Amino acid sequence: MTSAPEWAQRAEQGHALALRLMAWIAVTLGRPAARLLLHPITLYYLAFAAPARRASRRYLARAFGRPARWREVYRHLHAFAATVLDRVYFVRGELQSFDIALTGGELVDAQVAAGGGAFLLGAHIGSFESLHAIGASRPGLRVAMAMYPDNARKIHAVLRALAPAFELGIIPIGQAGSTLAIREWLAGGGLVGLLGDRQIGPEGPRTGSIELPFLGHPATFSEGPLRLALLLRKRVIFMVGLYLGGRRYEVRFLSLADFSLAADAAARETLLREALVRYVSMLEALVREAPYNWFNFYDYWCEDPPAATP
Numbered sequence: 001m002t003s004a005p006e007w008a009q010r011a012e013q014g015h016a017l018a019l020r021l022m023a024w025i026a027v028t029l030g031r032p033a034a035r036l037l038l039h040p041i042t043l044y045y046l047a048f049a050a051p052a053r054r055a056s057r058r059y060l061a062r063a064f065g066r067p068a069r070w071r072e073v074y075r076h077l078h079a080f081a082a083t084v085l086d087r088v089y090f091v092r093g094e095l096q097s098f099d100i101a102l103t104g105g106e107l108v109d110a111q112v113a114a115g116g117g118a119f120l121l122g123a124h125i126g127s128f129e130s131l132h133a134i135g136a137s138r139p140g141l142r143v144a145m146a147m148y149p150d151n152a153r154k155i156h157a158v159l160r161a162l163a164p165a166f167e168l169g170i171i172p173i174g175q176a177g178s179t180l181a182i183r184e185w186l187a188g189g190g191l192v193g194l195l196g197d198r199q200i201g202p203e204g205p206r207t208g209s210i211e212l213p214f215l216g217h218p219a220t221f222s223e224g225p226l227r228l229a230l231l232l233r234k235r236v237i238f239m240v241g242l243y244l245g246g247r248r249y250e251v252r253f254l255s256l257a258d259f260s261l262a263a264d265a266a267a268r269e270t271l272l273r274e275a276l277v278r279y280v281s282m283l284e285a286l287v288r289e290a291p292y293n294w295f296n297f298y299d300y301w302c303e304d305p306p307a308a309t310p
Helices: 006-029 031-048 050-064 070-091 105-114 130-135 149-162 178-187 224-231 265-289
Strands: 099-103 118-122 143-147 169-172 191-195 209-214 217-222 235-245 248-258
Touching (some): 050 070, 099 130, 105 235, 191 224, 235 265
Parallel strands (some): 143 169
């Protein structure tokens, strides 16, 4: 069994703690009052969470093409806190407070109608939970997220405590039988969600990494999610739920690749590389359009010196 990479364990543990805090505030005080408390919470992280602050400043400098100002780092951290808070209301089904626009919904509707399943490939941008609001109006839409089981268990436990009726479909990855479970879910017409903007651990011989320019600097992206879609000959749809501030979100679906169309191995490999380049291009366009929505608060470009070994 493959364990989650160290950065993933640290990030998800921190996210679970933040979610518990936000959950208590959200349920106890309500959204208007809870949003007022986002400011002191953001100030605390700005002052004391040095790694997150440093990662935000580096990323924003690349997104803007100039050094990031402190108020921009503050806005970035505040946007993350706001989406964590709203996650509580989304999973509880309290959608009346939100204005959610949808672009590209016909892609998903057509895929569900056609059957055979598909992959939804996203990134750590905005709010994945805003997609639940779209799914609530589409009874035939069945989505399961492919996640490391330990991380999934921690996050799901918090969400179920907030909303006992909420059920997040999860397919554990990194263990024997993961691919078979995904195949069976797809065969039943379900959609499998994956996030593709982080390295997901040790790469096997058939799931390598590719270095591509991202925001003007080389970054490493895993082939894994797209290679899985290629292996299972499935369509891939890019997904994102952008936070636009206040009560506004925009959910978008965009066609990324269709691996059922490539006939021979060489054509499939070419299609995979083209799809990964297109994914990174979509990702870059989104973070330039909505820079405060990208929530990777760690050394994404691997610039920090390695820790000294004792």
